[in-house]
Amino acid sequence: MKKKIVLEEHLTTELNNSLWNSSGESARNGKNYMENVDQKLLDVSQRIAEMDENGIDISILSLTSPGAQSIVDIPKATSFAQKTNDEIYERFTSKNPDRLSAFATVALQSPKDAAKELERAIKEFGFKGALINGYTNIGDENTAQYLDEEPVWEFWDKxxxxNIPVYLHPREPLPTQRRIYEGYSSLVGSAWGFAHETATHAIRLMLSGLFDKYPNLNVILGHLGEGLPLMLPRLEHRLYMQREGEGLGKAQRKVSEYFNDNFYVTTSGHFHTKGLLNTISEIGVDRVMFSADYPYESMKTASDWFDQALISENDRIKIGRTNAARLFNF
Known part of the structure; x- marks a missing residue:
């Protein structure tokens, strides 16, 4: 398929590289793999060449995880977000406006400043929304603020x-919550821990009452919904059975209704047709969008699978382009 749009596609900046290194990921993923990833995160020309080779028209880019979310100093995090958006615009999107767009980086250590920075990035740079790398560290690396919690609602108001979407991207579980992975460090990140962490985070949003107050919100999940298309029916059934118990949150509707009305999912890093068909059966084809997860995944692998997947051509066009074009006003 030609003219595809992708939207979980990552980059880094010189500033980001000065604060973080990929040694932990190298240990888990392998040195050669991460050297290739690190090189591609900065390379604009190779990215566009690979888009051309694989029928990808537009990429919406975002800063690789954990980004601003793990900077505990509030002024430093706020400044980091501003400088990151400036660099993304100057280095990536302004030079390739027909091919590259971006999600804003925001520092939710200060929801008020995050709201201001989001508005600036949307209005000045034409960015298409925000991508948030999971929870935000408040105070230290073991203290998390999740997106459903009251201090963040000032950001959701903006x-x-x-009326722009937010991509909820995974990050690793808190260091104090990794006991189950001891001895199996390969599971902490994208192989398993990402999905468990992010799916639970999304459920918190559903149960918090957030979408009752702001019914126009759209949250995007990658990796075919982080397992939620399969697990939500079970969750909804058990919550109903526990309806006289505690800890049910403030939601006025069923979790499946929020999933259907307030979420989109992408195929990023999950190139499996049976999983895609199950996802479509739960959320509907109009809320599924193609993505690759470049450079952690290959555009060729993603495109070869998607272009030949056993789905109707009408669905392929919707997932591959028109759903994203509608959501992001391309």
Whole structure:
């Protein structure tokens, strides 16, 4: 398929590289793999060449995880987000406006400043929304603020006003919550831990009442919904059975209704047709979008699978382009 749009595609910046290194990921993923990833995260020309080779028209880029979310110093995190968006615009999107767009980096250590920075990136740079790398560290690396919690609702108020989507991207579980992975460090990140962490985070959003207050919000999940298309029916059934118990949150509707009305999912890093068909059966084809997860995954692997997947051509066009074009006003 030609003219595909992808939207979980990562980059880094010189500033980001000065703060973080990929040694932990190298240990888990292998040195050669991460050297290739690190090189591609900065390379604009190779990215566009691979887009051309694989029928990809537009990429919406975002800063690789954990980004601003793990900077505990509030002024430093806020400054980091501003400088990151400036660099993404200057180095990536302004030079390739027909091919590359971006999600804003925001520092939710200060929801008020995050709202201001989001508005600036949308209005000045033409960015298409925000991508948030999971929870935000508040105080230290073992203290998390999740997106459903009350301090963050000031940020959601701005998201609702701007009427733009937010991509909820995974990050590793808190260091104090990794006991189950001891001895199996390969599971902490993208192989398993990402999905468990992010799916639970998304459920928190559903149960919090957030979408009752802001019914126009759209949250995007990668990796075919982080397992939620399969697990939500079970979750909804058990929550109903526990309806006289505690800890049910403030939601006024069923979790499946929020999933259907307030979430989109992408195929990033999950190139499996049976999983795609199950996802479509739960959320509908109009809320599924193609993505690769470059450079952690290959555009060729993603495109070869998707272009030949046993789905109707009408569905392929929707997933591959028109759903994203509608959501992001391309």
């Amino acid at each position: 998201v609702s006003e701007l």
